[in-house]
Amino acid sequence: MRDDPPSGSKPTRRTFLRSTGTSAAAAFVVARVPASAQAAPKPPPGAPEGPNIEGAISVSLRINGKDHALRVDPRTSLLDCLRETVALTGTKKGCDHGQCGACTVHVNGRRVISCLTLAVMHDGEEITTIEGLGMPGALHPMQAAFLAHDGYQCGYCTSGQIMSAVALLKEPCGPDDAAVKELMSGNICRCGAYTNIVAAIQQVRKNA
């Protein structure tokens, strides 16, 4: 006899994270804010997202086609802003020092590492993360190709790999595998899925 809840209501890891992300992040930040700030009245509707942090700066980011008016500590990297303030956890933090590429996103259509840039430097700019690329059932061709070619094992570097690969399609890149490997060298995969990643990218380039 099965007594599982109907599969439709079963929370997945992803839906669980999405539902708890914002509140968990807010709780974390509030714990570091002085009591006086915590006692501040709730901001009116339409006020910037995010807690009332001393010295915070207003910044407006257009993320995956949606405008976000935010208040962030000036130290906040674009990566931490996406993950902790906006609760888009698809972008991963690997080394946090520009050495691994896991945090790759697009700013105004170009790929950058989001760990070595500040959120406040991107006021008014267009950010695209893995969540803005495709959706389950309507995957970006690169996402579908990574699936078809097993371009990952643990998956931690995958969103960065895919964001890099999508940007590569618009960059000057020679036709052979060596050219792709060179332009993907900023994305490290500790599982070693490189051969399949290159195959996935080459398939998308051939079909383009």
Added chain:
Amino acid sequence: MHTFKFVRPSDSSAAIAMAATAKTAQQGADLRFIAGGTTLLDLMKLNVETPARLIDINRLPLGKIEATADGGLAIGATVRNSDLAHYPAVQRDYSVLSQAILLGASAQIRNMATTAGNLLQRTRCVYFRDTAMPCNKREPGTGCSAITGSNRMLAVLGTSDQCIATNPSDMCVAMAALEATVHIQGPKGKRAIAFGDFHLLPGNTPNRETVLESGDLITHVTLPPPVAGSKQVYLKLRDRASYEFALASAAVVLTVTGGKVTRARIALGGVGTKPWRSPEAEAALVGQAADGTSFRRAAEAAMKGAKPQSENGFKIELAKRCLAHALQTAAASG
């Protein structure tokens, strides 16, 4: 990371006036300009850099590449490395610069890193990056941990008994060979610095890396008119094939007429405490046959003053072979 005040000035004059109040423009600066951020934010996360104010210069009008009146090129301070490397006139007339940039960092970092930022790229010496360790560059007078420590990646040219840190830039090596000029606007006005004079040797003040003073803003870099018929090569040798700093590199701008070298501009990377122009190698080449014997002789001349440390003696022979091979490749190219 220490907290800081983030400021976005409306024009260069405002940025300079603000920056002029800083105690120094060198290590320990309480105020920094930020453009790409790829070096600065990395070091701020390590508490190696702790500025109290950051001045964002990304929206100042410093992002253009333009032809100069004398037929050269002016490259704005905030031109991104990828845009510079792919600029048609750079690929055509200054290909050594394009090659050097594309062999550095990753595609993502090249989309962020800027021309002026690359001029100010900091050493990768592990002791400079670790605030728990003595380092004369980071904290003058504390001593050099690298001389008695891990120094495989460090310099063999231009070192002192205070500091042996390598300058990690590829772009700067090409700019040294191209005889670029750095243009600075400061509280006292504008000035132009020959590329070879911009970076300083460590000597007894390794904390001073450039001629920049408080308030100095690099506005652009100019390249002289292209040398017609020159053959240009950047060769970079490293521990892995991509996304790695140089063990040794060579930038070569060579003119060969009737089998003889008539002009040579040579700079080395990965082996010097600053981007290492080699007038000795250039002098050894001019007037000589463009062949392996001359190239090896030039390489010997370039590394004549090299001083090995406990782990990096291999760099001396590696750099010689790197330069000789780069010259060979240039001479053989169409």
